[in-house]
Amino acid sequence: MTKLSMGSHPYLLGFEQLERLLERSAKTGNEGYPPFNIEQTSENSYRITLAVAGFAEDNLAITLEDRQLVIRGRQGEDGxxxxxxxxGIAAxxxxxxxxxxxxxxxxxAVMxxxxxxVxxxxxEPERVIQQISIKRG
Structure with a gap:
């Protein structure tokens, strides 16, 4: 029995990019730090909350890179x-x-x-119904 990937399923046409996005998200290297929550705040809105105690706003960077939200934090060493x-509180x-x-x-984004x-x-996507005409061959 062969394993069908989402991109090669005969009824799912044009979803190859979605499969690549799933593979990329699995390889993001997210460990367990910092802990986070994702909540649905309404039917069409969400909130990501990260526990970033000890970080100031200028220690954090939020970027959007090709439909990937990346949140980075870097603290300076105490010198x-x-x-x-x-x-016990490592930078x-x-x-x-x-x-x-x-x-x-x-x-x-709010601290x-x-x-x-974040x-x-x-x-909400527009519903589009398109009538396709059939030509005689």
Whole structure:
């Protein structure tokens, strides 16, 4: 028995790019840091929330790269001569990637109490019905 991929299924035409997006999202290298939530805030809107305690707004970068939302964080090392007896809060960098469907747009990003909120919205697609004429051959 052969395994059919989504792009080669006979009833799904033109979905090769969706299959590539799924493969790319599986390879994003997202570990477990920072933890995040994704919530649906209405029928056509979403909110991604990342726990970014210790990061300032200028330590974070949010970019949209070919329908992929990328959130990066980089903290500078403390070089002010402090001596830690225990260091449980590490200054580490991260990158989180989210593949967005066509029509999903990134709204505003807000920092609040150590949480970064990124709002997304999806435009309702127009329903198009097209009549195809049949010609005699």
């Amino acid at each position: 002010d001569g402090r001596i830690f007896l225990h260091r 580490r960098q991260f990158q989180r990637s989210f593949v967005l469907a066509e029509g999903v747009e990134v709204g505003e 609040e109490n150590g949480l970064l909120h 709002d997304l919205s999806r435009a």
